[in-house]
Amino acid sequence: MAGFRDEDKRHFPLQDIKSVVELFRSQLSCSVEPNLALLSVTLGYIENVLTNNRALNKVDSGANLEPIFPVVELAPVEALYHKFVCQIKGSVDLSLFTHGVATRDLVKKVSDVIWSSLSRSYHTDRAHLQSLYSYLTGNRLDCFGVAFAVVAACQVLGYKDVHLALSEDHAWVTFGDKGAETAEVTWHGKGNEDKRGQPISVGVAEKSWLYLYGFPVQCTRSMEVAAMVSAINPSIDSHTDSIEMASLQQELLWLLYEMGHLRKYPMALGNLADLEEIDPTPDKPPPIQLFHEGIHAGKVYYNNQHVYPYTYLGGHYYRRGQFKDALHCWAQAANVIRSYNYNREDEEIYKEFLEIAHELIPNMLKSVSLSTLQSPALSPASSTDDSSEKSNGRSTPVAVPLSPLLNDPECFAYLLQLYDGICQWEEGSSTPVLHIGWAKHIVQSINSFSPQVRSKLNILLIGDQGEVLKDEEEEEEEGEKDKDKEESKTEEKEEPKKGRGRGSKGSRAIAKGKGEKN
Numbered sequence: 001m002a003g004f005r006d007e008d009k010r011h012f013p014l015q016d017i018k019s020v021v022e023l024f025r026s027q028l029s030c031s032v033e034p035n036l037a038l039l040s041v042t043l044g045y046i047e048n049v050l051t052n053n054r055a056l057n058k059v060d061s062g063a064n065l066e067p068i069f070p071v072v073e074l075a076p077v078e079a080l081y082h083k084f085v086c087q088i089k090g091s092v093d094l095s096l097f098t099h100g101v102a103t104r105d106l107v108k109k110v111s112d113v114i115w116s117s118l119s120r121s122y123h124t125d126r127a128h129l130q131s132l133y134s135y136l137t138g139n140r141l142d143c144f145g146v147a148f149a150v151v152a153a154c155q156v157l158g159y160k161d162v163h164l165a166l167s168e169d170h171a172w173v174t175f176g177d178k179g180a181e182t183a184e185v186t187w188h189g190k191g192n193e194d195k196r197g198q199p200i201s202v203g204v205a206e207k208s209w210l211y212l213y214g215f216p217v218q219c220t221r222s223m224e225v226a227a228m229v230s231a232i233n234p235s236i237d238s239h240t241d242s243i244e245m246a247s248l249q250q251e252l253l254w255l256l257y258e259m260g261h262l263r264k265y266p267m268a269l270g271n272l273a274d275l276e277e278i279d280p281t282p283d284k285p286p287p288i289q290l291f292h293e294g295i296h297a298g299k300v301y302y303n304n305q306h307v308y309p310y311t312y313l314g315g316h317y318y319r320r321g322q323f324k325d326a327l328h329c330w331a332q333a334a335n336v337i338r339s340y341n342y343n344r345e346d347e348e349i350y351k352e353f354l355e356i357a358h359e360l361i362p363n364m365l366k367s368v369s370l371s372t373l374q375s376p377a378l379s380p381a382s383s384t385d386d387s388s389e390k391s392n393g394r395s396t397p398v399a400v401p402l403s404p405l406l407n408d409p410e411c412f413a414y415l416l417q418l419y420d421g422i423c424q425w426e427e428g429s430s431t432p433v434l435h436i437g438w439a440k441h442i443v444q445s446i447n448s449f450s451p452q453v454r455s456k457l458n459i460l461l462i463g464d465q466g467e468v469l470k471d472e473e474e475e476e477e478e479g480e481k482d483k484d485k486e487e488s489k490t491e492e493k494e495e496p497k498k499g500r501g502r503g504s505k506g507s508r509a510i511a512k513g514k515g516e517k518n
């Protein structure tokens with residue numbers, strides 16, 4: 001595995017975002033596959049400079065604040081790369097392994113080399129532990145970083161078949177003919193024994209969300225570049241992001257998008273959409289389209305088993321106050337999770353649904369009730385009709401109409417679908433999902449809707465092909481109803497509108513640590 005080629009070297013020293021984008025473009029365009037170790041060291045180096053709040057990233061030259069994008073010389077990057085190559089080639093005696101495709105022993109050996117060189121004890125859920133720069137300068141990696149390092153190391157050893165496999169909260173590798181073999185190479189979560197070296201099959205069989213029913217993102221080399229770019233963490237501290245680092249991530253994601261490398265990567269599309277929501281790039285597709293592409297990819301390539309594509313867009317709608325669309329998205333997210341059994345290692349998605357049910361929906365219901373109370377028609381000063389004053393000298397309470405949302409049977413139906421999906425998720429699971437706190441929120445949310453809406457609910461059965469299933473008795477009943485009542489029935493739409501999103505937070509770091517490294 002050679003280092004930088006001449007056409008890569010000419011981009012150095014990197015002076016600005018554009019030069020980094022051009023380096024990635026040349027690495028992604030040429031016939032030889034992109035060099036994961038070189039690119040990861042480069043990104044980690046820049047992230048380290050831009051997010052270390054040791055030195056402020058700006059020099060206050062009076063008039064304007066000059067952001068300092070680091071000048072990245074070729075020498076330090078290549079030195080770190082060669083350190084990685086020497087360590088990996090020095091630890092793996094290739095004469096013991098067949099050429100051609102990798103074996104389970106080889107993958108386990110490489111995972112052991114990375115694992116044993118990590119420092120004994122560090123907080124693995126800290127930021128900036130995802131790149132080979134962190135590994136080579138600090139011997140520290142988070143769980144995603146270990147899996148990525150194993151793939152980068154196998155690339156250095158010349159194995160083109162070892163690739164990164166990504167679920168929504170875990171990473172492992174595929175290898176062998178047609179990438180048919182799988183192996184754990186890193187840990188997951190807190191307090192779980194790592195299963196390094198084992199195939200993934202058990203996890204899939206347990207129907208746990210963590211393994212996505214056998215529909216993980218299977219990366220190509222270019223998608224592994226997309227994963228390292230998605231893993232960029234621009235945060236300087238819990239309140240501040242480096243604008244330059246976020247902008248570099250955004251421009252690299254656009255490069256990968258335009259080259260077609262995000263087509264099968266819903267979370268990277270969601271990451272880019274989140275960044276675009278914060279700081280839109282002129283003449284680019286809007287966030288809403290990117291979120292939709294993520295959901296479409298989930299349906300086309302992953303049997304619609306991914307949840308995040310839906311919670312990404314629901315959160316986007318929520319932040320824009322489009323609450324009905326948000327509810328619809330979260331109902332569809334629950335429609336995905338219902339097919340899984342809850343497992344102790346599925347905590348991340350549990351927290352996602354908990355935030356939706358216990359924070360976002362209560363906030364939403366509160367805000368629509370408040371806005372109704374404050375609506376001009378109701379405030380006494382502006383009210384034209386003061387009949388209540390005249391009639392009895394005392395103001396009689398004006399009946400407060402419920403907001404359209406709370407009078408909308410479709411919204412009520414979405415709320416029920418959300419909770420029904422979570423309940424079905426729990427059914428047949430080894431670990432309970434719901435507790436009394438959930439019941440409190442379910443009752444509170446349902447009670448927020450008007451009694452009329454709750455009586456109007458008419459649940460139509462939709463078959464797997466999207467056809468409406470109705471039995472005769474219901475047909476007759478329906479006939480009766482139609483005759484004497486024009487009210488619209490709530491119907492479950494055949495093809496529910498796409499889209500979901502995350503809660504109120506912006507984009508989130510790619511990996512969750514596990515607390516103390518044991």
Ligand SMILES: FC(F)c1nnc(N2CCN(c3ncnc4sc(CC(F)(F)F)cc34)CC2)s1
Binds near residue numbers: 308352503507511
């Ligand atoms: F749907 C919304 F709630 C979300 N908002 N941000 C979300 N993230 C942000 C970024 N993220 C990711 N973004 C790109 N690729 C990956 S691969 C992966 C699993 C693991 F870290 F490799 F173990 C996580 C992840 C994790 C999920 S979900």
